Amino acid sequence: MTHAERLDRLAEIAVRIGVNVQKGQELVINAPLDARALVQRLAAHAYDAGAALVVPLFADDVIQRARFIHADEESFDFAPSWLFDGVAKALDQGAAMLSISGSDPMLLAGCDPSRIGRAQRAAAAAMKPMRNIISSFATNWSILSFATPGWAESVFPDDAPDAAVGRLWDAIFKVSRIDEADPVGAWQAHVARLRERCDTLNGHRFAALQFRGPGTDLRVGLATDHLWAGGAVEAANGAVCMPNMPTEEVFTMPHRDKVDGVVAATKPLVHGGSLIEGISVRFEAGRIVEAHASAGQDVFRSLIGTDEGAARLGEVALVPEASPVARSGLIFRNTLFDENAACHIALGQALALNMKGGCDAARGANESLIHIDWMIGSGQVDVDGVTATGAVVPVMRAGEFTLRPVLIST
Amino acid sequence: MTHAERLDRLAEIAVRIGVNVQKGQELVINAPLDARALVQRLAAHAYDAGAALVVPLFADDVIQRARFIHADEESFDFAPSWLFDGVAKALDQGAAMLSISGSDPMLLAGCDPSRIGRAQRAAAAAMKPMRNIISSFATNWSILSFATPGWAESVFPDDAPDAAVGRLWDAIFKVSRIDEADPVGAWQAHVARLRERCDTLNGHRFAALQFRGPGTDLRVGLATDHLWAGGAVEAANGAVCMPNMPTEEVFTMPHRDKVDGVVAATKPLVHGGSLIEGISVRFEAGRIVEAHASAGQDVFRSLIGTDEGAARLGEVALVPEASPVARSGLIFRNTLFDENAACHIALGQALALNMKGGCDAARGANESLIHIDWMIGSGQVDVDGVTATGAVVPVMRAGEFTLRPVLIST
Ligand SMILES: [Zn+2]
Ligand SMILES: [Zn+2]
Numbered sequence: 001m002t003h004a005e006r007l008d009r010l011a012e013i014a015v016r017i018g019v020n021v022q023k024g025q026e027l028v029i030n031a032p033l034d035a036r037a038l039v040q041r042l043a044a045h046a047y048d049a050g051a052a053l054v055v056p057l058f059a060d061d062v063i064q065r066a067r068f069i070h071a072d073e074e075s076f077d078f079a080p081s082w083l084f085d086g087v088a089k090a091l092d093q094g095a096a097m098l099s100i101s102g103s104d105p106m107l108l109a110g111c112d113p114s115r116i117g118r119a120q121r122a123a124a125a126a127m128k129p130m131r132n133i134i135s136s137f138a139t140n141w142s143i144l145s146f147a148t149p150g151w152a153e154s155v156f157p158d159d160a161p162d163a164a165v166g167r168l169w170d171a172i173f174k175v176s177r178i179d180e181a182d183p184v185g186a187w188q189a190h191v192a193r194l195r196e197r198c199d200t201l202n203g204h205r206f207a208a209l210q211f212r213g214p215g216t217d218l219r220v221g222l223a224t225d226h227l228w229a230g231g232a233v234e235a236a237n238g239a240v241c242m243p244n245m246p247t248e249e250v251f252t253m254p255h256r257d258k259v260d261g262v263v264a265a266t267k268p269l270v271h272g273g274s275l276i277e278g279i280s281v282r283f284e285a286g287r288i289v290e291a292h293a294s295a296g297q298d299v300f301r302s303l304i305g306t307d308e309g310a311a312r313l314g315e316v317a318l319v320p321e322a323s324p325v326a327r328s329g330l331i332f333r334n335t336l337f338d339e340n341a342a343c344h345i346a347l348g349q350a351l352a353l354n355m356k357g358g359c360d361a362a363r364g365a366n367e368s369l370i371h372i373d374w375m376i377g378s379g380q381v382d383v384d385g386v387t388a389t390g391a392v393v394p395v396m397r398a399g400e401f402t403l404r405p406v407l408i409s410t
Numbered sequence: 411m412t413h414a415e416r417l418d419r420l421a422e423i424a425v426r427i428g429v430n431v432q433k434g435q436e437l438v439i440n441a442p443l444d445a446r447a448l449v450q451r452l453a454a455h456a457y458d459a460g461a462a463l464v465v466p467l468f469a470d471d472v473i474q475r476a477r478f479i480h481a482d483e484e485s486f487d488f489a490p491s492w493l494f495d496g497v498a499k500a501l502d503q504g505a506a507m508l509s510i511s512g513s514d515p516m517l518l519a520g521c522d523p524s525r526i527g528r529a530q531r532a533a534a535a536a537m538k539p540m541r542n543i544i545s546s547f548a549t550n551w552s553i554l555s556f557a558t559p560g561w562a563e564s565v566f567p568d569d570a571p572d573a574a575v576g577r578l579w580d581a582i583f584k585v586s587r588i589d590e591a592d593p594v595g596a597w598q599a600h601v602a603r604l605r606e607r608c609d610t611l612n613g614h615r616f617a618a619l620q621f622r623g624p625g626t627d628l629r630v631g632l633a634t635d636h637l638w639a640g641g642a643v644e645a646a647n648g649a650v651c652m653p654n655m656p657t658e659e660v661f662t663m664p665h666r667d668k669v670d671g672v673v674a675a676t677k678p679l680v681h682g683g684s685l686i687e688g689i690s691v692r693f694e695a696g697r698i699v700e701a702h703a704s705a706g707q708d709v710f711r712s713l714i715g716t717d718e719g720a721a722r723l724g725e726v727a728l729v730p731e732a733s734p735v736a737r738s739g740l741i742f743r744n745t746l747f748d749e750n751a752a753c754h755i756a757l758g759q760a761l762a763l764n765m766k767g768g769c770d771a772a773r774g775a776n777e778s779l780i781h782i783d784w785m786i787g788s789g790q791v792d793v794d795g796v797t798a799t800g801a802v803v804p805v806m807r808a809g810e811f812t813l814r815p816v817l818i819s820t
């Protein structure tokens with residue numbers, strides 16, 4: 001297959017299996033400007049699938065960075081609420097959403113961390129109505145990636161720019177199962193495996209997960225009535241979407257007040273154009289009480305200071321080392337990829353699908369303007385499940401699942 | 411100067427003199443995706459001028475065309491109201507707007523005219539709140555151009571693509587006065603000349619203008635309390651902007667019921683990716699009662715059928731053959747340029763600044779969802795002013811102004 005053919009296939013999979021746009025549905029596409037070629041193919045496939053209208057919203061890295069260099073000091077608490085409110089309105093009225101990730105991880109390198117923190121807080125507040133719709137799966141949505149030059153250079157710094165982009169595309173196509181003979185069939189089989197893993201974990205009804213590894217000794221209490229999810233999701237409008245492509249995780253809801261111990265990140269975190277490395281934090285009764293990072297510490301501390309819930313967990317996810325993303329051996333510096341290569345936790349907002357009847361603070365659901373995943377799993381990390389009676393069940397050893405299905409007598 | 415330097419200078423003029431963005435003001439930029447390099451420079455200059463935030467909204471020609479090829483028949487009455495309403499809200503809250511024109515004039519060539527008509531009508535209706543803010547100058551705004559490959563090829567079909575883009579840029583830079591030693595001074599002097607021309611025409615208080623030329627014998631009655639405008643405009647927020655770059659016209663408000671006779675277009679009209687050539691219409695009591703076009707007739711008839719006001723005039727404008735745009739001898743197939751190379755009329759919505767106290771239907775102001783300028787002037791067209799008492803005063807001969815200032819005794 002030529003590159004154009006693979007890109008077209010990626011677009012078709014994203015439209016049909018990722019967001020699964022419905023006949024007569026509007027589709028909003030968020031994309032970096034570099035991803036133009038992919039957005040064009042997404043639009044064609046969406047219209048072929050019966051989309052009523054495709055509205056692309058392009059962002060330009062250079063313009064985003066220009067703000068932090070040229071704008072007045074007093075302007076950084078400002079965000080385009082009218083645009084995020086508009087998108088929320090579109091989703092409310094039934095639109096689906098596709099987002100393309102692929103920003104340069106070093107986009108804001110060297111920019112003032114306090115300006116970045118203020119701008120991110122303002123944006124998070126302005127995006128709240130839109131995020132609520134997304135995190136509650138009121139409509140169908142999905143995220144996929146595009147190998148932009150800035151991102152590729154960051155993943156393959158020793159390669160020539162074109163070679164770096166080529167290698168990153170190879171990795172994206174591979175973990176997106178685009179090169180397989182029957183990509184749709186491969187995705188369906190994969191989604192079924194994730195479903196099975198969720199069923200197993202749901203059957204155990206663990207009260208907590210215990211993570212142990214270098215720099216990590218963390219007990220994550222799970223929310224009452226928590227549910228494990230992964231792979232495909234049926235949105236409230238009835239459309240079954242696959243929110244992430246790739247997707248390798250099964251995830252559930254931690255209890256906002258029941259996380260204790262220390263945990264060290266196993267991969268760098270890239271958030272909004274800032275690189276945060278060497279994260280190490282200590283939790284007490286659900287809340288981060290100590291936070292360090294070897295790089296980007298100011299930005300990280302500013303993130304967890306966004307609001308009360310930003311220093312608590314909204315998600316815990318399990319991903320085996322056997323996942324194709326992890327097997328690639330690459331550090332993608334892109335959450336969509338790195339979170340599908342390692343167990344992770346997310347600071348901030350919990351997801352409605354992870355609790356019976358939706359988010360409920362009384363049962364442990366966390367609330368925040370942010371939802372930021374960061375990686376805590378590796379081949380050196382073990383995970384145990386702890387039952388309500390204190391029994392300990394091995395879940396993962398050296399990064400691989402060891403848990404067996406629970407036999408449920410009926 | 412290198413091309414990059416000229417582009418940067420164009421951006422600076424557009425920010426400082428065109429939209430004249432104010433300190434603390436948000437700036438929305440509508441642009442074709444091809445204009446990325448210019449938008450990046452506009453953003454940097456806007457932030458340097460104190461803009462609080464720059465929000466670019468990029469449109470992609472390929473995606474717009476894909477709709478007309480791939481989408482379902484029943485979807486063409488749909489428009490993204492949430493996006494236009496969002497922009498209207500931003501403008502309402504004080505944002506300024508810059509728009510970059512430069513779409514491929516042949517973008518929708520070969521697409522079904524009835525689909526195009528339905529989509530344009532839906533878009534016009536959805537844009538109404540935004541257009542009201544723009545046409546009443548509630549905020550400062552401006553339009554400039556970018557030489558996209560598709561547009562350049564259409565203007566210079568016999569040149570190689572790169573050469574065509576280069577020639578179009580030369581023309582844009584020239585009429586934008588970018589190459590002059592002191593562009594800001596040159597623009598100020600030009601704006602003062604247009605101001606003087608408006609004063610002269612306002613002094614005459616004509617009841618009507620009479621156009622005569624090949625295929626044209628048209629009497630355009632002017633609205634009661636009409637005002638001539640041109641060059642710079644002081645928006646309601648106090649910012650003085652220059653709505654078009656280039657700008658060579660002085661324009662006023664026709665009376666919606668007092669236009670009679672026949673008129674032939676002197677240049678092609680490009681609207682929303684469709685080319686309309688050889689327009690010839692007959693007016694009776696302000697309304698088009700017969701309309702022909704040698705190309706694009708279906709699209710043209712669909713436009714004038716948008717609503718009751720779409721077949722009536724909202725603007726009449728005078729432009730001399732001596733204008734730099736006209737002297738270039740080019741047909742730009744882009745209204746921003748062609749309307750500044752020839753006298754023109756606009757179908758549809760009247761502009762508030764062209765009537766004392768703003769638009770008032772009782773005094774002849776037209777109302778419509780559309781405002782579409784088309785060219786009726788040339789070196790073979792004469793224009794007379796007719797006073798309330800029936801006296802005839804020569805205004806233009808062979809496309810050049812002959813009118814002298816009125817001496818007003820105080
Ligand atoms: Zn996750
Ligand atoms: Zn997450």
Ligand SMILES: [Zn+2]
Nearest residue numbers: 659661727783
């Ligand atoms: Zn005009």
Ligand SMILES: [Zn+2]
Nearest residue numbers: 725756781783
């Ligand atoms: Zn006009």
